[in-house]
Amino acid sequence: MTAVLEIQGLRKTYRARGGPRRALDGFEMYVEAGQVHGFLGPNGSGKTTTLRTLLGLIKPDSGEMRILGHELPRLLPEVVGKVGAIVESPQFFGHFTARDTLSLLADAGNLPQSRVDWALELVGLRERAKERVKTYSLGMKQRLAVASALLKQPKLLILDEPANGLDPGGIREMRDMMATLSAGGMTVVLSSHILGEIQLICDSVTIISLGRRVAAGPVAEVLQAHSSGQLRVALETPADLSAAAQVLVAGGFDLQAHEDYLIMSGVDKPALVARLLAERQLYVSELTPVTADLEDVFLELTGTAPVPGQVRSVDQSVRPELTPQNGVGA
Amino acid sequence: MSLVRAERRRFFKRRLTRWVFPIGVLLLVTIASILFAFHSKPTPEARARGEATAEAMYQDQVREYERYKRECGDKCNDGGWTGPQRSDFRAEHYMPPSFDFKAQYGELFLVWAAIMAMVAFLLGASFVGAEWASGSMMNLLTWRPKRMKVLGTKLTVMLLSVAGLSIVALGIWTGILWAAGELRGTTEGLTPGVWQSFGLSALRGLGMILLFAALGFGLASIGRHTGLALGAALAVVIVGQVGLTILFQMIRVPFWEQYLVPIHIFAWMNKEMKLVDYSSPEMVCDTAGNCNAPELLITWQDSGSIALGLVVVVLAVAFWQMRRRDIS
Numbered sequence A: 001m002t003a004v005l006e007i008q009g010l011r012k013t014y015r016a017r018g019g020p021r022r023a024l025d026g027f028e029m030y031v032e033a034g035q036v037h038g039f040l041g042p043n044g045s046g047k048t049t050t051l052r053t054l055l056g057l058i059k060p061d062s063g064e065m066r067i068l069g070h071e072l073p074r075l076l077p078e079v080v081g082k083v084g085a086i087v088e089s090p091q092f093f094g095h096f097t098a099r100d101t102l103s104l105l106a107d108a109g110n111l112p113q114s115r116v117d118w119a120l121e122l123v124g125l126r127e128r129a130k131e132r133v134k135t136y137s138l139g140m141k142q143r144l145a146v147a148s149a150l151l152k153q154p155k156l157l158i159l160d161e162p163a164n165g166l167d168p169g170g171i172r173e174m175r176d177m178m179a180t181l182s183a184g185g186m187t188v189v190l191s192s193h194i195l196g197e198i199q200l201i202c203d204s205v206t207i208i209s210l211g212r213r214v215a216a217g218p219v220a221e222v223l224q225a226h227s228s229g230q231l232r233v234a235l236e237t238p239a240d241l242s243a244a245a246q247v248l249v250a251g252g253f254d255l256q257a258h259e260d261y262l263i264m265s266g267v268d269k270p271a272l273v274a275r276l277l278a279e280r281q282l283y284v285s286e287l288t289p290v291t292a293d294l295e296d297v298f299l300e301l302t303g304t305a306p307v308p309g310q311v312r313s314v315d316q317s318v319r320p321e322l323t324p325q326n327g328v329g330a
Numbered sequence B: 001m002s003l004v005r006a007e008r009r010r011f012f013k014r015r016l017t018r019w020v021f022p023i024g025v026l027l028l029v030t031i032a033s034i035l036f037a038f039h040s041k042p043t044p045e046a047r048a049r050g051e052a053t054a055e056a057m058y059q060d061q062v063r064e065y066e067r068y069k070r071e072c073g074d075k076c077n078d079g080g081w082t083g084p085q086r087s088d089f090r091a092e093h094y095m096p097p098s099f100d101f102k103a104q105y106g107e108l109f110l111v112w113a114a115i116m117a118m119v120a121f122l123l124g125a126s127f128v129g130a131e132w133a134s135g136s137m138m139n140l141l142t143w144r145p146k147r148m149k150v151l152g153t154k155l156t157v158m159l160l161s162v163a164g165l166s167i168v169a170l171g172i173w174t175g176i177l178w179a180a181g182e183l184r185g186t187t188e189g190l191t192p193g194v195w196q197s198f199g200l201s202a203l204r205g206l207g208m209i210l211l212f213a214a215l216g217f218g219l220a221s222i223g224r225h226t227g228l229a230l231g232a233a234l235a236v237v238i239v240g241q242v243g244l245t246i247l248f249q250m251i252r253v254p255f256w257e258q259y260l261v262p263i264h265i266f267a268w269m270n271k272e273m274k275l276v277d278y279s280s281p282e283m284v285c286d287t288a289g290n291c292n293a294p295e296l297l298i299t300w301q302d303s304g305s306i307a308l309g310l311v312v313v314v315l316a317v318a319f320w321q322m323r324r325r326d327i328s
């Protein structure tokens, strides 16, 4: 498969009041054609900075980027027509209607005006297209933004936090739309700090923390690589739990005892556990692998899981070492 | 070309264009209508009445003069004055004024140019300022990444549109004044030379309008906000003009008026402006021994090159910034 988007060693330090701020620190990312790719990271981890840099709005300090094989930012003007993008809930001129806004963009991009109604229809704004953008709700503005990105009928669609401000129905529609677009051959990159949404529609993900990639690859692989391999064991008679724990420890297993179940780690064959216990007349009522979901992986990798009684600052994330085995399947 | 079309459409769709330009035109129409209303054509009756008033005034003055002569007799000291002259009492002075297009139209270019320059500054500033402030500029750059071309196109389209609007305004202005000449005065004596001079005045006026438009555009682009251009304009007027006037008068800077914007606008539109430094302790005497206060002549070339230089610097900064700044 060919890479639609490639980023290597991307670095960017903002010069801001209060000293320089390193937003990207050797970031990498690969997106293959036809995928829906989730770009995940906590607030302030560098997602928007990455996307702005790709689109030539920000000059990186160093690094290599390619879109559809074109070196960026040098050849950006040649591919920009194939890249539809919204960066950080774009603002539109409030006094123009949605139709005017899109129509002017279509002119600027030398596209036929017929695309305007097509795009408005696609995001469900056709009925309200003659109203001024100023009067739109946040979710409607977000839809308009998506429409503006779709106007180009791009090969690569980049959406920065598209679910921001959408109601649950809107989020579901957005998801269905992504699936449709991707089925039609479009490559979609979705950034988000909300994971439930991404997991349902993404083929692959890149997880970023403090400007570095901490994991990447197909969703299943990322989950597997970072899943705990833990097993939850409960007995028919909870009173036997401590006896069972002794048996298993004697059998060489690692475990944690809880009130009415045990959590075991590093178990290859769950059946072995059941047999070992059955031999001592201890009968298992539950034997289930503890599955990680993307959210757990995300919280673990970025170190942003909430700790009771502690307030986490936005910049308190895990800074991974830069090692080649970071990330799977790159 | 598609970008040009988009920007032109945007310019004329903007609320500000649709409000400020008509307001400017309304202002011009009002002034021209007042001029129209306060002039009237010399009808034979009016002329006769004027003639009669002039004659009466003359007789009045003659009587006054003779009474004075009688009273002082030989001791009169009238410096060789021989009394009122009939030719000084002209019927026109006692008639409602009539509008002489040839004489007055040329002097009134300043009114059109000044009002349209104000309109142009506002339109130029907000055309790019609102783009920056609303985030539409960033959005546009994800469509057209060549920044110099984007800003250059915006500037060019804005200048051409402002020029078009100014010409329309001039047309309306000229139309009313022409009507005033035809109906309330005269349009006689318009030789090709006069028209040519009108044409040059119109071009200078247009030049001034476009410089103001470009200045507003440049300032708003540097500050990424219309407000910056307006703030700068206000600062120049209050600090620069009022403040400088007070300061320079206090410390007696010779020819301090040369630092005032309106002086240069006058010089530009009327081809030159003579400043006289009456407060100077020294006199300038010529070879014939005539002494005068020192004078400073500001020509339209002087004022024009200063203004052009300023605008070029502002635009250069705006474009240089556009090329290298991070847009976020």
Ligand SMILES: Nc1ncnc2c1ncn2[C@@H]1O[C@H](COP(=O)(O)OP(=O)(O)O)[C@@H](O)[C@H]1O
Residues within 6 Å of the ligand: A014, A015, A016, A021, A022, A023, A041, A042, A043, A044, A045, A046, A047, A048, A049, A050, B328
């Ligand atoms: N224009 C800017 N000037 C200074 N610092 C910035 C700027 N934009 C972003 N940053 C900083 O860079 C880091 C990454 O920000 P961003 O890319 O917006 O994160 P995300 O989109 O993942 O939430 C943050 O620490 C943020 O404060």
Ligand SMILES: [Mg+2]
Residues within 6 Å of the ligand: A047, A048, A049, A088, A160, A161
């Ligand atoms: Mg962001």
